[in-house]
Amino acid sequence: MKYFFSLILACFYLFSNLNAQTTMVNTGSDVYGFLSRQAQKGNIVFDDIIRPVSRLKVTELLDTLMVHQDRLSPIESKELAFFQREFGSSLTSKTLSNSDTPKFFKKDSNGRLRMLFVEKEKFKLNIDPEIEIGYISSDTQTIEKISRGINAWATWGKHWGFQFSYAEATESGSGLNPYKVFTPQSGIVLNTTITGKSFNFN
Numbered sequence: 001m002k003y004f005f006s007l008i009l010a011c012f013y014l015f016s017n018l019n020a021q022t023t024m025v026n027t028g029s030d031v032y033g034f035l036s037r038q039a040q041k042g043n044i045v046f047d048d049i050i051r052p053v054s055r056l057k058v059t060e061l062l063d064t065l066m067v068h069q070d071r072l073s074p075i076e077s078k079e080l081a082f083f084q085r086e087f088g089s090s091l092t093s094k095t096l097s098n099s100d101t102p103k104f105f106k107k108d109s110n111g112r113l114r115m116l117f118v119e120k121e122k123f124k125l126n127i128d129p130e131i132e133i134g135y136i137s138s139d140t141q142t143i144e145k146i147s148r149g150i151n152a153w154a155t156w157g158k159h160w161g162f163q164f165s166y167a168e169a170t171e172s173g174s175g176l177n178p179y180k181v182f183t184p185q186s187g188i189v190l191n192t193t194i195t196g197k198s199f200n201f202n
Contacts, residue, residue: 041071
């Protein structure tokens, strides 16, 4: 099991950037939209122009909302609870497993179900699948989207960490927009040629 754990770390080291800083949150995370809405309402101070933001900063902002939870609607309170299971909170005590053995499909100290995780006082590793199924229908488009991938992050102490994310998606239907022209979506890398009815991309 220790060799398996070492192999995972080696793979993510090769395919990710390791920096002397805290782990960043993927720019596509839904937490940015939630924090932006709360900033617009004046509940927090958050500049969403610069991304990505560190997990530590996101946790601090979520804790601020927790302290002023009376300002949130019932739906916003549920959203806050959801994101705190992902990012944790410094306002509540935690019981870490402190085991070198990875745990599969169990809940971590935040109550979040993980595919694989390791939790120690000075080291954390989390690996989760990412699956998205979407459908767009309008006068000019009928598009189905299926995306699958993996997201992983780890921290060593207070200053070292990495984040790795990979996803592959397929869009099919009519009115496809493979180059995302006039959309807020970022550019994509095509994996296959465009057939007119579907394409695969990262």
